[in-house]
Amino acid sequence: MDIIVLKPDTSEENIRHILKKLESKGLKTNVSQGTERTIIGVIGDTSKVTEEEEDAIRAITGVENVVRIVKPYKLASRDFKKENTEISVNGTVIGGRKIQVIAGPCAVENRTMMVDIAEKVKAAGATFIRGGAYKPRTSPYSFQGLGEEGLKYLAEASKKTGLPVVTEIMDPRDMDVIMEYTDIIQIGARNMQNFRLLLEVGSVNKPVLLKRGLSSTIKEWLMSAEYIMSRGNHEVMLCERGIRTFETATRNTLDLSAVPLLKQMTHLPVVVDPSHGVGKLDLIAPMAKAAVAAGADALIIEVHTNPEEALSDGEQSLKPGLFAKLMQEMKPVAQAVGREI
Amino acid sequence: MDIIVLKPDTSEENIRHILKKLESKGLKTNVSQGTERTIIGVIGDTSKVTEEEEDAIRAITGVENVVRIVKPYKLASRDFKKENTEISVNGTVIGGRKIQVIAGPCAVENRTMMVDIAEKVKAAGATFIRGGAYKPRTSPYSFQGLGEEGLKYLAEASKKTGLPVVTEIMDPRDMDVIMEYTDIIQIGARNMQNFRLLLEVGSVNKPVLLKRGLSSTIKEWLMSAEYIMSRGNHEVMLCERGIRTFETATRNTLDLSAVPLLKQMTHLPVVVDPSHGVGKLDLIAPMAKAAVAAGADALIIEVHTNPEEALSDGEQSLKPGLFAKLMQEMKPVAQAVGREI
Amino acid sequence: MDIIVLKPDTSEENIRHILKKLESKGLKTNVSQGTERTIIGVIGDTSKVTEEEEDAIRAITGVENVVRIVKPYKLASRDFKKENTEISVNGTVIGGRKIQVIAGPCAVENRTMMVDIAEKVKAAGATFIRGGAYKPRTSPYSFQGLGEEGLKYLAEASKKTGLPVVTEIMDPRDMDVIMEYTDIIQIGARNMQNFRLLLEVGSVNKPVLLKRGLSSTIKEWLMSAEYIMSRGNHEVMLCERGIRTFETATRNTLDLSAVPLLKQMTHLPVVVDPSHGVGKLDLIAPMAKAAVAAGADALIIEVHTNPEEALSDGEQSLKPGLFAKLMQEMKPVAQAVGREI
Amino acid sequence: MDIIVLKPDTSEENIRHILKKLESKGLKTNVSQGTERTIIGVIGDTSKVTEEEEDAIRAITGVENVVRIVKPYKLASRDFKKENTEISVNGTVIGGRKIQVIAGPCAVENRTMMVDIAEKVKAAGATFIRGGAYKPRTSPYSFQGLGEEGLKYLAEASKKTGLPVVTEIMDPRDMDVIMEYTDIIQIGARNMQNFRLLLEVGSVNKPVLLKRGLSSTIKEWLMSAEYIMSRGNHEVMLCERGIRTFETATRNTLDLSAVPLLKQMTHLPVVVDPSHGVGKLDLIAPMAKAAVAAGADALIIEVHTNPEEALSDGEQSLKPGLFAKLMQEMKPVAQAVGREI
Numbered sequence A, B, C, D: 001m002d003i004i005v006l007k008p009d010t011s012e013e014n015i016r017h018i019l020k021k022l023e024s025k026g027l028k029t030n031v032s033q034g035t036e037r038t039i040i041g042v043i044g045d046t047s048k049v050t051e052e053e054e055d056a057i058r059a060i061t062g063v064e065n066v067v068r069i070v071k072p073y074k075l076a077s078r079d080f081k082k083e084n085t086e087i088s089v090n091g092t093v094i095g096g097r098k099i100q101v102i103a104g105p106c107a108v109e110n111r112t113m114m115v116d117i118a119e120k121v122k123a124a125g126a127t128f129i130r131g132g133a134y135k136p137r138t139s140p141y142s143f144q145g146l147g148e149e150g151l152k153y154l155a156e157a158s159k160k161t162g163l164p165v166v167t168e169i170m171d172p173r174d175m176d177v178i179m180e181y182t183d184i185i186q187i188g189a190r191n192m193q194n195f196r197l198l199l200e201v202g203s204v205n206k207p208v209l210l211k212r213g214l215s216s217t218i219k220e221w222l223m224s225a226e227y228i229m230s231r232g233n234h235e236v237m238l239c240e241r242g243i244r245t246f247e248t249a250t251r252n253t254l255d256l257s258a259v260p261l262l263k264q265m266t267h268l269p270v271v272v273d274p275s276h277g278v279g280k281l282d283l284i285a286p287m288a289k290a291a292v293a294a295g296a297d298a299l300i301i302e303v304h305t306n307p308e309e310a311l312s313d314g315e316q317s318l319k320p321g322l323f324a325k326l327m328q329e330m331k332p333v334a335q336a337v338g339r340e341i
Helices: A012-024 A053-057 A111-124 A149-161 A172-183 A197-202 A218-230 A259-264 A275-280 A281-294 A321-335 B014-026 B051-058 B112-126 B146-162 B173-179 B194-202 B218-230 B258-265 B274-276 B281-294 B321-338 C012-024 C050-058 C110-124 C150-160 C171-182 C194-203 C218-230 C256-264 C272-279 C281-294 C319-334 D012-024 D051-058 D111-124 D150-162 D172-181 D193-204 D218-230 D256-266 D274-278 D281-294 D319-334
Strands: A002-006 A029-031 A039-044 A064-067 A087-089 A092-094 A100-104 A128-130 A164-168 A184-187 A208-210 A234-239 A270-272 A298-302 B001-004 B030-034 B040-042 B063-068 B087-089 B092-094 B100-104 B128-130 B164-171 B184-187 B207-213 B236-240 B271-272 B296-301 C002-006 C028-033 C038-043 C063-068 C086-089 C092-094 C100-103 C128-130 C165-169 C184-187 C208-211 C236-240 C270-272 C296-304 D002-006 D029-033 D038-043 D063-068 D087-089 D092-094 D100-106 D128-130 D165-169 D182-185 D208-213 D237-242 D270-272 D298-302
Touching: A012 A029, A012 A053, A029 B258, A039 C038, A039 C236, A053 A064, A092 A100, A092 B128, A100 C086, A111 A149, A128 A149, A128 D002, A149 A164, A149 A172, A149 A197, A149 B296, A164 A197, A172 D172, A184 A197, A197 A218, A197 C171, A208 A218, A218 A234, A218 A259, A234 A259, A259 A270, A259 A281, A259 B258, A259 B281, A270 A281, A275 A281, A275 A298, A281 A298, A281 A321, A281 B258, A281 B281, A281 D218, A298 B092, A298 D150, A321 B321, B001 B014, B001 D111, B014 B030, B014 B051, B014 C165, B030 D256, B040 D038, B063 B164, B063 C256, B087 D012, B092 B100, B092 D319, B112 B128, B112 B146, B112 B321, B112 C272, B128 B146, B146 B164, B146 B173, B146 C100, B146 D193, B164 B173, B164 B194, B173 B194, B173 C028, B184 B194, B184 C028, B194 B218, B207 B218, B218 B236, B218 B258, B236 B258, B271 D218, B274 B296, B281 B296, B281 B321, B296 B321, B321 C012, C002 C012, C012 C028, C012 C050, C050 C063, C086 C128, C092 C100, C100 C110, C100 C319, C100 D092, C110 C128, C110 C319, C128 C150, C150 C165, C150 C171, C165 C171, C165 C194, C171 C194, C184 C194, C184 D100, C194 C218, C208 C218, C218 C256, C236 C256, C236 C272, C256 C270, C256 C281, C256 D281, C270 C281, C272 C281, C272 C296, C272 D182, C281 C296, C281 C319, C281 D281, C296 C319, C319 D319, D002 D012, D012 D051, D051 D063, D092 D100, D100 D111, D111 D150, D111 D319, D128 D150, D150 D165, D150 D172, D172 D193, D182 D193, D193 D218, D208 D218, D218 D237, D218 D256, D256 D270, D256 D281, D281 D298, D281 D319, D298 D319
Parallel strands: A100 A128, A100 A298, A128 A164, A164 A184, A184 A208, A208 A234, A234 A270, A270 A298, B100 B128, B100 B296, B128 B164, B164 B184, B184 B207, B207 B236, B236 B271, B271 B296, C100 C128, C100 C296, C128 C165, C165 C184, C184 C208, C208 C236, C236 C270, C270 C296, D100 D128, D100 D298, D128 D165, D165 D182, D182 D208, D208 D237, D237 D270, D270 D298
Antiparallel strands: A002 A039, A002 A064, A029 A039, A087 A092, B001 B040, B001 B063, B030 B040, B087 B092, C002 C038, C002 C063, C028 C038, C086 C092, D002 D038, D002 D063, D029 D038, D087 D092
């Protein structure tokens, strides 16, 4: 059901015109005359009214506003599916009682480093490895990733440790090669509304980690999940990684309230990336613990053996020792909220 | 030390003019000719250069930018005082190992309700009571608070429970009456840059709880603390209560990363207000626990015996039973991060 | 009329409880059962339902959302008064066909400078002078204004040039002294929600220039105008001066779309302050012309004879020569949109 | 030249380590000991230091901050090319004295409509036609565009009117088909940081209209232009279309100050899209005139013969009559600022 608010002094003729328009779209209506405004209730299943049709209704003379009651996403909604979605990757479950930890460098830089980091994060308790082979960079002059070579190093690190791999796709043309090497496909923040890429990952049968866009509302984020799910792939997890605000003291503003809010709105698992969320080494551990307390199902944390030489995100990468310490510190927090890590 | 970046093609004569200006302000300079830009290093203690003088320097022809290295706040800075400030109120310490909990209704509505809530939050473990007698409201037609009558009910509730009182000041003309009844003076978010009010609370000897402005940077917030401290009152605590962003799914965006960041930048205690921060009942408990995990020294939580009838903030007020449950849930989280509650 | 959206699966009993609550507030209701949601229409004049009561309704179990149709401001609304408000100050009208220009330094610094600038801006065509005697500063260590001495210099400059005066009030305790010297009282951006100060200027009979808060929505801004008007003073003008966004390349983001939007929503005159809006010398002239093209009724522009020595806002102050040039350039733009300057 | 600010109490050994690191990257250094901070000036051409290397430097113990003086974009910079870039499309020049107007529907819906609108906007004075064949939509259930069929209608409309075509690319795999039909390739706001797509349009020889991302800084926007230019295509125009802020009264906040600011920072032409910028019919005309006054080189305006039936953006589409009226109204504004339209 939707509501259409009319401008004051809208003529009877105009109202009839609006009603006719709505009825021509197969919708039933119900007019209520208030003291200040006349309102048209649109009855029945209005979920098929697209945003474009809503815009067109707004364009009709006499219409002041359209208030939508129906949520624009369906498959992603908690109304659609009451129980939590659990995504199992080689037996490791994201969205269950155990909080999963995805760790690794921002970019895959070389074989030795990748294997070395993978072994160290595994020893510390991480359950997935991450690393970028195709890197979205604000500058064309920056290191853009090793491409398939990087994917091979990731696969090797995975084989040595038994940890499944998370890596990012930037271009639909890379789908085949990425499918060969990864266990979870990551959609980065800058591609959250790259709708063609969303449709593409919606058509394959690997879980998708969908990062929130820098200035994306939670509703838009769920709509992007809906894009993927509408193509048949229902294994989507949502990753909060900080939003852009006026505050510049941190790289982004990590919106942890998104975690419990999403748990209400959707059945999909929620991941938190404190590394990108704050972008400052000393803040990663407290924010990781806060994310656990807020109810995150998984964390994704950047780890590098030599941040001073990292080809990207050195500033926000934990050394393996600090990462191991954080893993220990998160355990009692997880227990305190009825989870384990 | 500050740095002045010159525009390309600035003439020699212009550079000499700039140097003369700086020297006339008693500053020493050091010119470095780069391949793309000429830079003037301003040597010595530039902390006395005000923002206004900085603006004036920017106004000189040939100046492209002024980069300040020195922090504009001093007394509030961790550089100035290394150890944490602990604020003791009738023996209850804010800023120590124990996390304090301030609880109560948004507005004081009547005697019975105030005393009733105070007794219930005390039983649940709260260590301070709160309640507004002077309420900042966006509408002139809304309930504006009971004024001194409300303060009397607060004092009565305090006497019955032994809990100290936190209440807000909105107007310097109310200082005398508020001083009579409160233990901690609150400055609300909308008054964070009401500089006259800051100077006023800087001149009294009661601790001040300074809420962050809706769109205030952390630097500006510390400058407002500096205002209070510059008048002699060094007992200031900073309260994160959510910032304004593009996201409308929550009332504000609770910036929990401000907690560990402030602990680095300042020695002052940090308080978190999850009630205003999210404005949604179901999100308060997870965000309160996250605030504890992030390192908050105190929490301020709205509690009302009958939210459906509350004269303000009904939507975000916990009933006493839910508050008591949250108090229990926070205990293990506090322990997990080496604190107690 | 307002609309209450219920959660799915709300019980009959719960709905009866909600209806009873609403009726106890003297409201009539109308229940519509949709396929996905049940909606309660609240009929009649709901303009007296405060935001606090709305919050309380949200707190009732089963209520998902409350959608308000009625605007929370009345006196400020175009619905309330169709024709434009014209504010006459000593015969100079703000809100009519002629665009008024308020010019002068950010802060009054001394008598000679103030009189000198006043004479120069008058010669260039300005119709009001401005200057701050009480300055809101982010740092307690900055120049805070000359106080009453500054007001005297302003009065002297006004007497010499015949131009009326605009100056800012920061503290209700300064009302008497400011009333003695000024023609228009300015409320600064940081005090837009200093509700006590708003009530105070609402009780005097001088026009008020109300600057938009740094992160204030247009609705909140109109509510602050409503505060002033609710006390009887209907001569309020709204001044757009830039909002805070993620962009740091300009000091603020000047929201010029607020100009035509306000002209629809309210009958009050709209002023634009390009100086604070952008904070960069070279951008002031193009944005002043854009403001004229967008429909501003007045402009407020910072002018200083010696920006390099200005005690505040040197970076964004035009020298008198540039100001005179801008005045000439604005004339044809004003004519192009059917106004004069 | 860049500046590295060290934390207080950084040891001599640490400083030597930092200097060694910098020198190993081929950079020269210059240490200045201030009273509060030690600063390392990095001398020489630091433009080749990537953001990633900057991050790595930040990761070194003892480094508090890195201040970059050198701009990260080169080819797009006004420093690199002093004179304005003029882009000629079949003899129509964007970036010259004449302001160009691109008009048409949001989406191409069918042949008749497209040709009809094209003829009407041409008659009114438009110099380019626009229309989307591939539409980025927040919902997977919305109309996604006609694809190549739509491009054919555009081409037909172009042939009938002689107006060149602007249309959007969403996917690198559509490049060939789009190249066949369009004169200017549009990159939409949501793809501003789709770096693969940028590289792709950088490799073809058609001008690119690059829309600003919803929460993109001006610096990031210029970096995206740099991406395109780095591949050889220097014909880029930048289109301001509103940014995302806390204000919801308009669809976006049109940042007109970006126009004069860009004219300083870059030699590339600047386009303004008031339709998306405000998203409200009545605000388009005043904001279009304001854009002209602010110095825009071109405007892009949505026009639809039947907004009530538009398949997208009906709410913000002008009918041809209103568009023709606006064209007439803009003429004197353009003249007032020394341009023509």
